[in-house]
Amino acid sequence: MAAINQLKEDGGIIIPRHIAIILDGNGRWAKKRGLPRTAGHAAGAETFRKIATYCKNIGVQYLTVYAFSTENWSRPEEEVKSIMKLLDNYLHEAIATMERDHIRMKILGDVSALSPSLRAEIEETNEISGRYEGFQANICLNYGGRAEILQAAKRYAADLAAGRASGDITEAGFSSYMYSAGIPDPDLMIRPGGEKRISNFLLWQCAYSEFYFSDVLWPDFGTDELDRAIAEFNRRDRRFGGVKNG
Ligand code: IPE
Ligand code: IPE
Ligand code: MG
Numbered sequence: 001m002a003a004i005n006q007l008k009e010d011g012g013i014i015i016p017r018h019i020a021i022i023l024d025g026n027g028r029w030a031k032k033r034g035l036p037r038t039a040g041h042a043a044g045a046e047t048f049r050k051i052a053t054y055c056k057n058i059g060v061q062y063l064t065v066y067a068f069s070t071e072n073w074s075r076p077e078e079e080v081k082s083i084m085k086l087l088d089n090y091l092h093e094a095i096a097t098m099e100r101d102h103i104r105m106k107i108l109g110d111v112s113a114l115s116p117s118l119r120a121e122i123e124e125t126n127e128i129s130g131r132y133e134g135f136q137a138n139i140c141l142n143y144g145g146r147a148e149i150l151q152a153a154k155r156y157a158a159d160l161a162a163g164r165a166s167g168d169i170t171e172a173g174f175s176s177y178m179y180s181a182g183i184p185d186p187d188l189m190i191r192p193g194g195e196k197r198i199s200n201f202l203l204w205q206c207a208y209s210e211f212y213f214s215d216v217l218w219p220d221f222g223t224d225e226l227d228r229a230i231a232e233f234n235r236r237d238r239r240f241g242g243v244k245n246g
Contacts, residue, residue, distance in 0.1 A: 002222040004058050004230060005058060008025055008058070008059070010037055013234055014228065014234055015058055015059045015060055015230065016060060016186075016187035016230065017060070017061045017062065017151075018060070018061065018062040018063075018064065018183070018186045018187050018188075019055060019060050019062070019063050019064070019187070019188045019189075019190065019229075020063075020064040020066075020067060020186035020188070020189045020201070020202055020205075020209065021051070021063070021064070021189075021190045021191075021192070022064050022065075022066045022068070022164075022189075022190070022191040022192070022193075022199060022201055022204070023047075023048065023065050023066055023067055023192075023218045023221070024192055024195060024199075024217075024218055025044075025192055025193030025194065025216075025217030025220075026040035026041045026042075026043065026044040026119075026192060026217070026218055026219060027040050027208075027220045028040070028193070028217055029043060029044075029217040029218070029219040029220065031045070031126070032217075034164060037079055038078075038083075040219060041079075041082060041083055042086060042088055044218045044219050045086050045090055045140045046219070047127060047218055047219050047221055048067075048090075048120065050061070050125055050150075050187075050222075050223070051127065051223070051226060052103075052137050054223045054226060055135070056101075056135040060135070060183065061134075061136065062135075062136050062137075062138065062186075063137050063138070063187060064108070064137075064138040064139075064180075064182055064183070064202070065134075065137070065138070065139055065140065066140045066142055066143065066148060066199075066201045067128060067139050067140055067143075068083060068087070068109075068140070068141050068142055068143070068199060069140075069142075069143060069144055069199065069201075070110070070142060070143065070144030070200070071144065071208060072146050072199065073142075073200075074088065076160045076214070077113035080204065083101075085116060085117065087139075087141065088115070088117055088118055088121070089120070090233065091097065091118065091121035091125060092121060093126060094152050095121065095128065095202055098125065098129070099128060099130075099172060099230040099231050100206065101217050102132045102133075102134055102136065103134070103135055103136075103137060103144065104124045104128075104129035104130075104133075104136040104157070105129055105136065105138070105139065106125070106126065106129060106137075106138045106139075106183075107119030107125065107126075107138075107139050107140075107141050108138050108139070108140045108141070108143055108148075108179035109139065109140050109141045109142040109144075109148075109151060110142045110143075110147060110151070111145035111173050111180060113142050114141065118141075125190075125240060127138075127155070136183070138180070138183065140143070140201070140202075141203075143179070143201075144200045145198075145200045145201055145202055145203030145204065145220045146200060146203065147205055148179050148180075148203075148204065149178075149203065149216065152174060152177035152178050152204075153177075154230050155177050156169060156177050158176065161195065164227075175204070178204060178205070179224075180202075180205055185206070185207065185209065186202060186205060186209045187210065187212050187233070188209065188210050188212060188229060188230070188233045189201075189202070189206050189209040189210065189212070190211075190212045190213075190214065190229050191211070191213050191225075192214045192215075192216050192217060192218045192221045192225070193214075193215075193216075193217055193218055194213075194215045194217075195213075196236055208238070208240050208241065210233050210236045210238065212229040212232055212233065214228075214229070232246070
């Protein structure tokens, strides 16, 4: 943190307002150690805690992580169960620390398919988040980019039919039907774990995100690697389709 904060003070670095991360590589991390895949997920949850705290400390405003996709249900039942249990424990603990640290947290995804205890915790985190300003962690759970766009289209169509929405909706207007309504698009999208694909994450929102791919497996992902991603982000020339000034 020292290095990045020093650079910030020197005016030498821009901290992305919104960082998105695909939490990948837990299974391979465990396999390398001869451990069950579930041990990789537990280690990955610890990494998330560390990276979220670090992001808050260096002035990132939004951190969005991909924790469980709409496609991840196809994994063995035991693995799905253990991921859900970890999420349950994580949210249970997070509820206490959110209050203490004034952290906002939002779950993005189709929560209707989740267990009653997870749904109750999600409701509680939403209620707490409404009371604070500042750093926000978004956890994508039973999330799919296509599913998100489809549910947005259906809700818009229903509003249109009921006369609650205009026929010439804008991009900004349509964004308000996304799970991510009110959250600015990610500036920096990070995928650890070595794969170079988007795997159905934030398809609508990442139109102009900068991508950073890392071979580091998520449980090994440290603040030094995040610093490297931010440094690389600072070397990018974001043009948004325009031309560079000067
Ligand atoms: C990411 O790690 C966690 C989830 C997708 C839930 P993986 O479980 O995909 O780990 P690898 O890619 O098999 O190493
Ligand atoms: C993406 O990782 C989903 C999450 C990290 C939650 P996957 O491991 O599921 O993606 P693929 O299968 O490598 O594309
Ligand atoms: Mg994976």
